[in-house]
Amino acid sequence: MSAFVDPARMAGHSGMEKGEVLLRVDNVSLAFGGVKAITNISFDIVKGEVRAIIGPNGAGKTSMLNVINGFYHPQEGTITWRGKVRRKMKPYEAASNGIARTFQNVALFKGMTTLDNIMTGRGLKMKSNFIWQCLHWGPALKEEIEHRRKVEEIIDFLEIQAIRKTPVGRLPYGLQKRVELARALAMEPELLLLDEPMAGMNLEEKEDMSRFILDVNQQFGTTIALIEHDMGVVMDLSDRVVVLDYGRKIADGPPDEVQASQDVIDAYLGVPHEH
Amino acid sequence: MEFLIETILSGLMAGVMYSLVALGFVLIFKASGIFNFAQGVMCLFAALTFAGIMEKTGLPWPIAFVMTIGVMVFVAWAVERFVLRHLVNQEPIILFMVTIGLAYVLEGVGDILWGSDVKVLDIGLPSGASDYMLDNFNIYVEKLEVFAALIAAVLVGFLAIFFQKTRIGRALRAVADDHQAALSVGISLQTIWVIVWSVAGFVALVAGTLWGAKSGVQFSLSLIALKALPVLILGGFTSIPGAIVGGLIIGVGEKLAEIYVGPIVGGAIENWFAYMLALAFLLVRPQGLFGERIIERV
Ligand SMILES: Nc1ncnc2c1ncn2[C@@H]1O[C@H](COP(=O)(O)OP(=O)(O)OP(=O)(O)O)[C@@H](O)[C@H]1O
Ligand SMILES: [Mg+2]
Numbered sequence: 001m002s003a004f005v006d007p008a009r010m011a012g013h014s015g016m017e018k019g020e021v022l023l024r025v026d027n028v029s030l031a032f033g034g035v036k037a038i039t040n041i042s043f044d045i046v047k048g049e050v051r052a053i054i055g056p057n058g059a060g061k062t063s064m065l066n067v068i069n070g071f072y073h074p075q076e077g078t079i080t081w082r083g084k085v086r087r088k089m090k091p092y093e094a095a096s097n098g099i100a101r102t103f104q105n106v107a108l109f110k111g112m113t114t115l116d117n118i119m120t121g122r123g124l125k126m127k128s129n130f131i132w133q134c135l136h137w138g139p140a141l142k143e144e145i146e147h148r149r150k151v152e153e154i155i156d157f158l159e160i161q162a163i164r165k166t167p168v169g170r171l172p173y174g175l176q177k178r179v180e181l182a183r184a185l186a187m188e189p190e191l192l193l194l195d196e197p198m199a200g201m202n203l204e205e206k207e208d209m210s211r212f213i214l215d216v217n218q219q220f221g222t223t224i225a226l227i228e229h230d231m232g233v234v235m236d237l238s239d240r241v242v243v244l245d246y247g248r249k250i251a252d253g254p255p256d257e258v259q260a261s262q263d264v265i266d267a268y269l270g271v272p273h274e275h
Numbered sequence: 276m277e278f279l280i281e282t283i284l285s286g287l288m289a290g291v292m293y294s295l296v297a298l299g300f301v302l303i304f305k306a307s308g309i310f311n312f313a314q315g316v317m318c319l320f321a322a323l324t325f326a327g328i329m330e331k332t333g334l335p336w337p338i339a340f341v342m343t344i345g346v347m348v349f350v351a352w353a354v355e356r357f358v359l360r361h362l363v364n365q366e367p368i369i370l371f372m373v374t375i376g377l378a379y380v381l382e383g384v385g386d387i388l389w390g391s392d393v394k395v396l397d398i399g400l401p402s403g404a405s406d407y408m409l410d411n412f413n414i415y416v417e418k419l420e421v422f423a424a425l426i427a428a429v430l431v432g433f434l435a436i437f438f439q440k441t442r443i444g445r446a447l448r449a450v451a452d453d454h455q456a457a458l459s460v461g462i463s464l465q466t467i468w469v470i471v472w473s474v475a476g477f478v479a480l481v482a483g484t485l486w487g488a489k490s491g492v493q494f495s496l497s498l499i500a501l502k503a504l505p506v507l508i509l510g511g512f513t514s515i516p517g518a519i520v521g522g523l524i525i526g527v528g529e530k531l532a533e534i535y536v537g538p539i540v541g542g543a544i545e546n547w548f549a550y551m552l553a554l555a556f557l558l559v560r561p562q563g564l565f566g567e568r569i570i571e572r573v
Pocket of ligand 2: 061062063104
């Protein structure tokens with residue numbers, strides 16, 4: 001574990017200090033044809049925090065993550081990443097800029113083993129050229145081994161040694177979610193986007209996952225944006241919460257404050273309201 | 276007995292060639308979900324370019340070979356840049372139609388550049404019967420066929436390592452499995468497509484060269500793609516081992532059928548046997564020998 005925990009390096013890729021604004025979205029709107037998924041939303045994520053994004057089903061949470069990592073391009077608004085303003089991200093750009101994610105419906109490479117899945121997360125950091133790779137020799141082999149070591153550290157960290165060589169399609173759901181987290185961690189991201197990492201898990205699995213998320217945040221200094229329905233988990237893990245409802249932001253602040261907000265209570269109780 | 280072995284051997288050798296062509300299909304299908312109708316024409320185009328460069332410039336074959344690889348990479352790049360990029364997320368049938376168009380374009384360009392006469396591809400590949408096999412086992416096999424089988428085996432081994440062990444190979448498999456997840460770890464679909472089409476182009480070059488060395492480079496060469504279709508049905512569209520085993524089964528099967536069943540039905544069975552086999556197979560196991568089981572959720 002010790003070799004993996006290298007806060008100076010983990011936190012160092014942008015040279016940003018804890019508490020600085022890492023990512024900001026300003027007045028972002030996104031529509032699919034007539035469906036407005038996101039309407040004029042602004043919020044920020046500061047370096048080092050766990051930022052929860054909550055809201056009822058269809059509120060636009062996943063869409064928001066998709067905007068941040070470049071799957072969706074908003075019609076309006078801007079995204080500021082490490083102080084640089086842009087209209088949209090491209091997935092490749094987001095990934096190489098240190099944004100990693102997991103998916104609401106596990107998106108693993110089903111035919112590949114746990115190990116290979118996690119290795120794909122190292123792809124952007126591997127540089128050896130095509131020829132060496134084809135020969136599987138020289139610098140390419142050295143590089144493989146080096147990155148393999150890193151991956152083994154992540155495997156140890158998430159306690160998934162036993163399933164190292166198992167094709168992930170055969171794993172139970174809870175473990176798949178964990179492998180997905182491992183793949184994202186392999187990218188050594190500065191910002192980690194987690195879309196309902198605990199959905200469909202039993203209590204024990206949830207506790208494990210919560211612990212891993214906190215460890216990632218505290219030991220590696222990774223900033224985390226977390227979508228989660230379980231309020232208990234949100235209260236425990238997050239520093240600040242943004243609440244969405246019907247594509248709009250209805251609250252933003254520390255967990256206890258947000259939980260006490262009348263708008264939020266109404267939204268969750270399904271009290272009708274005018275748009 | 277010797278005759279049976281001879282038949283099986285020559286079937287295996289022919290089968291290896293089918294495997295090679297089928298492999299090109301599988302690569303592209305896996306990575307982009309496109310059934311590349313142009314694969315056969317790519318074999319022709321590659322062999323034609325190879326022979327044409329040698330004919331026109333008189334360069335030694337290794338240099339011409341490398342230049343041809345360059346041309347095939349260029350083709351891959353152009354396909355991605357001018358075709359695939361504009362058709363992301365289109366229906367498979369549209370992409371399939373596009374590859375039909377591509378087949379005609381490649382055939383036309385090949386014709387314009389290098390002419391339509393039959394070209395001999397003389398790169399000093401071994402020819403004639405293998406004396407060793409003849410003397411020791413009283414079995415007749417063509418040296419060229421043995422050589423072709425060896426080359427194909429090396430190529431397949433090489434591709435297997437490439438796919439299983441390297442970063443790019445992993446990225447290729449990743450894209451084949453899940454586009455979104457692949458994008459999220461920073462894999463660029465465009466780069467992957469260029470690589471896949473390049474590799475398929477290289478496989479086409481090898482297949483086209485071996486085939487061309489045997490019977491000359493001519494337009495009928497693009498028809499070997501038709502033999503790849505039953506191989507794919509047998510082996511599964513997404514399986515590399517399937518393409519190899521499928522090719523071997525078809526190769527051996529059609530030779531055996533020709534000799535043992537042919538006389539009963541009046542011969543020429545080799546032309547349609549593969550399709551019969553594939554058809555029969557479709558009824559029993561539509562996903563192929565190694566293909567993923569197709570489960571339609573309703
Ligand atoms: N690709 C898409 N095409 C069309 N509509 C979409 C698309 N993605 C999301 N939407 C719509 O946008 C709205 C917000 O969806 P989103 O998935 O972001 O909600 P969510 O907050 O993540 O909900 P859940 O808690 O159920 O995951 C929904 O009305 C959804 O139908
Ligand atoms: Mg969602």
